[in-house]
Ligand SMILES: NC(=O)C1=CN([C@@H]2O[C@H](COP(=O)(O)OP(=O)(O)OC[C@H]3O[C@@H](n4cnc5c(N)ncnc54)[C@H](OP(=O)(O)O)[C@@H]3O)[C@@H](O)[C@H]2O)[C@@H](O)CC1
């Protein structure tokens with residue numbers, strides 16, 4: 001399980017290490033050395049390196065890298081943004097060490113920068129890192145603009161300057177790096193867009209901070225990797241019964257909109273639910289009947305009959321929303337699904353139906369005594385249900401999802417290229433195994449079915465949602481470029497088979 005540290009948590013890791021007896025300059029030396037090593041690896045011969053240093057400790061790392069590269073025989077030049085007298089503490093020490101080692105240090109001059117960039121084979125971006133706290137403007141923004149324009153090979157120290165480590169947002173203007181070297185642990189901004197794209201490849205260097213500090217910091221942000229949830233996932237036992245693996249129920253839309261429910265229902269079965277049933281009106285059921293094989297079908301004429309289906313407690317996990325239709329009927333069905341012990345996935349129209357009265361939905365979720373609830377909004381659906389949270393532009397995606405989870409009581413899957421899963425207890429996971437080919441009609445329906453299956457199989461709700469999102473991403477990788485949603489269904493078998501093999 002990989003934890004991610006916000007800039008505040010990283011600063012705490014630094015401070016605890018320093019209080020534990022490791023001087024800050026030693027951490028900075030290690031950080032700068034890691035940057036110098038990466039520079040050397042990225043150049044096939046000894047050539048000019050240009051280090052751009054900022055006014056804080058990120059700049060300090062740049063001074064160390066310049067000094068080490070100089071000692072290793074690289075022609076190095078360092079340009080300092082702002083006055084040398086502004087440098088304090090470890091960064092000032094690093095500047096003095098670099099000057100003593102003979103590194104040419106100049107004040108960064110915008111007019112001369114294009115010439116300097118032309119001479120360099122590699123640029124080290126040590127302008128701003130974790131301490132960036134406002135948008136770049138003026139000279140700083142100009143420097144970034146000129147570096148990007150030159151398209152030089154660029155190594156970012158800790159973060160591409162201008163990218164927020166906490167949110168991945170671009171504050172003003174940001175460096176587009178070829179590679180980013182960060183320290184101790186990755187930060188959310190390395191995984192969240194647009195930051196992820198601006199980092200290039202990311203390497204993590206050990207700078208002498210012990211993993212023990214994490215026990216005190218207790219980070220709450222994770223990479224959605226297998227290790228996060230796999231301890232809760234089990235293949236069928238040797239003598240297992242299908243009911244041991246749960247029974248997924250998918251509530252269908254009307255006769256002209258049945259495909260979404262089928263995608264979810266087949267996905268649920270493929271993702272390991274022991275049984276999967278579609279519940280549909282008689283006219284929708286006659287369409288389904290021509291298409292469904294292993295998935296079962298139950299028709300209901302009215303609310304009473306719908307209630308009778310829900311009364312079967314073996315149907316322990318339900319999806320409602322895909323192509324359900326927006327309005328009062330869906331609101332009533334959602335309330336009925338939430339009333340009981342089963343787990344519930346609320347997707348698409350089940351979310352939009354409550355745009356006018358989200359509080360009513362959240363109250364039903366909070367009143368639930370057992371069985372988890374997962375909501376799977378994309379940004380548009382999120383903004384309809386949580387307008388106040390969505391309006392807070394400076395909030396990171398994990399924090400927005402956490403806030404929504406706290407407000408609603410549900411686990412939130414906030415979808416996109418960097419899907420975030422968050423729970424009311426403050427945990428949030430960022431997904432990095434998705435494929436852009438998932439941006440295709442019906443792929444969200446498949447996801448809802450997979451998450452439903454994970455809850456049917458008894459995974460705790462946060463882990464079920466994380467597992468569902470990861471498996472969805474993995475299926476897209478297997479289906480490959482050009483996929484449509486149907487293609488995700490058969491390859492789910494391979495994803496599950498690999499999980500079972502690893503587990504064995
Ligand atoms: N011991 C440690 O802690 C270790 C830390 N390490 C390294 O330190 C980095 C963090 O260092 P940091 O905290 O000094 O912040 P940093 O990223 O250099 O920027 C702050 C400076 O920028 C300025 N500034 C901010 N925004 C601005 C803007 N928009 N436009 C203009 N100016 C702006 C701000 O100035 P001010 O707000 O006072 O104007 C301040 O001077 C971290 O990323 C890692 O590389 C490693 O060496 C390992 C050990």
Ligand SMILES: Nc1ncnc2c1ncn2[C@@H]1O[C@H](COP(=O)(O)OP(=O)(O)O)[C@@H](O)[C@H]1O
Nearest residue numbers: 415416417434435436438439441442443444445
């Ligand atoms: N650019 C992208 N890269 C990776 N995954 C994406 C991208 N765009 C969308 N997705 C994923 O595809 C799915 C789309 O779901 P959704 O928006 O509900 O579509 P639909 O309603 O058509 O099923 C989500 O799981 C989302 O995270």
Ligand SMILES: [K+]
Nearest residue numbers: 128157159161
């Ligand atoms: K940087």
